[in-house]
Amino acid sequence: MKQKATDLASVELEPAAISPASRNSVVRTVFAILLRAIGLILTIVLAVTVGVWSSRYMVARGSPLSTDMYGPWQQWRDIGRESADPYTKAHVVTTGKLRISADSAGTFEARTDSQGARLHSSCNYVVEGANMRGLWWSLAVFDARGNLISNDADRYEFTADTIAPNPNGSFVVTLGRDARPGNWLPTSGAGRLVLVLTVLDPATGLSADERAERNKHLPVIVREGCS
Template sequence: MRRWGIWLLAVIAGIVIGSGGAWLSLRAGLGAGATKSGPWVTSSLTGSTDADLRTRATVAIAGLLALSAKEAIYFNAEEDSAGAPLDGRCRYRVTGSDPKARWWSLTLYGADHFLVTNPAQRFSFHMRNVPRTGNGGFAFDVAPSGEGDGWLPTGGQAHFALTLRAYNPDPAIIGRPDRAHLPRIEKVSCA
């Protein structure tokens, strides 16, 4: 093989390896500043001018238009409270109490970071429409099928994620998101 052929092969291999490594790194989630609270992950750098390039790229891939932490904090869950990956073929029970914020919502996204198409046209709950329990908390199912208003459809997808947005959160949540009282996600059954 001529020199230019070896050079071209090396350039192509470098592009493939570099692009693949970058893709895997971004798909791995938030890096610097990432904090966990149960199954929920957030980053203090999301929406911040201090965000590094990896955090900015991860946020861009997930489709967020991120506000600063003072305005909104975003928690993402890709696993249940026991640490197992969320599986859209299973049924989960999400329970909790209102996060300390002016307004909050909890939205289900497919593996492609888009809303999951479903006949019920239900994609999220928020503080005013979430099914309430007798003690002032809330509880609903996340499952491929259900009845009534107390469930978010997964569409039976193998992978999904839940995103909790808290707008104008309490300063304690901003300062210590790892101590935030966030909903539990418990697997009930699996098909």
């Protein structure tokens, strides 16, 4: 019996041999799991990145959900209202600008000319506006950061009170680096430009139809040439 016990104790148990096919199957399974995990991580990162970028863009530039377009002119439709959407409210906060309520005025911004080309100080422009029929308005030019453009003429905007209109009540404003006669707004070397048109509602207010009619006749922005 002692001899048998000794013989059994001395027997070395060898692990069962794993076939190459089984080993390859395990490797493939592990590799597939790793690929799925990496794919999931990349999907999450991409989704977060796109979400953050799109949110920032919608806050800075707006979207059809929060703005209306009239040719080159963009209007945040509910700005200053209690019912404003989160993107509109965030836009007001992040820009730090005091905005007149959409119930009291129409505020329109243009970053392109009427052909869709980006406004730039290296180009000259003509802004042609129709008769506003008694409505008070202002037209100002800013750089891309929303700052007034420093210039020797100390001229930053025209209003219904300061413009030299045409006999029929329409008006023409020119934009460019070099001085010219008439209603000229200097753009210096500001680079990209933003035009802001503000039209105040009359004391009696405007109906939705009257606002829609007003918005059909916003100024046309024509590029003359660039240097």
